[in-house]
Amino acid sequence: MNIANPYSSNCPTRKVLDRVADKWAVLVLGLLIEGPIRFNRLRRAVEGISQKMLSQTLKSLERDGLVSRKAFATVPVTVEYAITPLGQTLAATLDALRVWAETHMEEVTANQQRYDAGAKSDA
Template sequence: MPNAYSADCPTRQILDRVGDKWAVLILLLVRDEPMRFNALRRTIEGISQKMLSQVLKSLERDGLIKRRAIATVPVTVEYSITPLGATLADAVDPLREWAEKNLKEVLNAQRRYDAARKDMAA
């Protein structure tokens, strides 16, 4: 039986994917419609071309997205979600919603914490 608390459990690889902000953002974007590489790069601010390529390959390897090359000059590549990827996107989207809803409270807590640590150091 899988046990994510065990150091050698393969479940941790899946949890690593879920914990990767880029992977989550990509899954959520391609959940609604297939997207081309450059469209993903333009939409996800802050991701480098190299990182986007690496994450897309990992998601494809894990069976969460599929890659389709379109015979154009130059070749156009489009990514779409698989049924397995859709189940993961549906599972992580509430976390995105929670983060957006609670951002202000988390930032306030961080400021209070930092201020208290600064006062203790003084």
Template sequence: MGTMKPSPSKQAQVWNVYDAQCPTRLVLNRIADKWTVLVVSSLEGGTKRFSTLRREIGGVSQKMLTQTLRGLERDGLVTRTIYPSVPPKVEYSLTPLGRTLVSLLDAIRVWSETHIEEVLKAQTMYDSTDTSSLSSNRVAEGL
């Protein structure tokens, strides 16, 4: 009997985020979300309860935090642990896959905090520009 060779049909899937039908777009949408950045950054420090996350992440509604945590759990980035008590105790933590995002998302957070003054200045300059010339430029650009 000879040795078996891997089947040529078992090639690695090639993903392309620029393809409109590629499922990587769903992941990109998840990790580019501001609430995801803040939840992952908050959970970097360890396991937390829902109320702690809500307190730490200013401005997030209960509904939005719930949706974000469910999406992160579905994508395998967060683990939800329920303890049988009255009332039930629920804790959230990053999975090993979720931990791979920490440095990437932290870099985005730091960039935002570092460059906000430049962005605000650019926005002020843009907003004070004559809007009629902007409109004609946008038409010319096909926007």
């Protein structure tokens, strides 16, 4: 087994890191951990995501084996997405990141404001 070096420009680990660093992927996986969800419900739940971006995100997650897609023969076709077992392992890790962000958002915002105020006085 090769040991991955994510600091190397050609390391395949970077592709996985790109996925987990994507805010839309994080948010979608966070919703899917609760159970299968139809496309339009996902679109309504993730405020600010366009239909095109949600579609691209879901296709990428499906390609990576993190999400499965099931189409139902209705008019119009109904599509439902579910998290895979592999996706569940990632979602558990990402949930800790979400909790950290929620816990520390006020501190980060205060630091940003302090930094921005200092940057203006340095100019």
